[in-house]
Amino acid sequence: MERLFKDGQSFFTFPFRVFFSPLKTTARYPAKVLISVPKRNFKKAVDRNRIKRLVREVYRRNKYILCPPGEKADCTHPLLVGLIYTAKVRMDYAEVERKIIIILQQLLKQNEQVTK
DSSP states (O other): OHHHHHHOEEEEETTEEEEEEEOSSOBSSSEEEEEEOOTTTOOSHHHHHHHHHHHHHHHHHHGGGGSOGGGSSOBSSOEEEEEEEOOSSOOOHHHHHHHHHHHHHHHHHHHHHHHO
16 A cells, blocks of 8 residues: 555546556456545545445446456556545445546556556
C-alpha cells in the first residue's frame, strides 16, 4: 500500500481518486484493488460498507477490461490500484458502473503507455 501511494501515479474521475502502480511480474489477475471510503464523508460504517460492496461488485463484473483479449491466461502487466470514493452522497449502481468502466479504460491506456 505504501508503494502505491508513494511511488504510484494518480488521476481523478468523479467520484473516485485513482492511484495506480504497475507490477513488474506476470500474474493470473489483472489488478490488486484497494477500495476506500473516508469516514469524514460517511460517518456510519453501514454506509461506508455499502459503498465498498457496490464498488467491489462493479469492479468484479468489469475487470475483464484490464486484460486485453490475447492475454486471458496470464496478464503480463498487472496493476496495483487504489480507488478512493470522494463523493459526499451515495451513487446508484448504474452511475458507479459507468464511472468504473471509464476508470478501467483509462488504467488500461496508461498502463500500456508505461510498459512501452
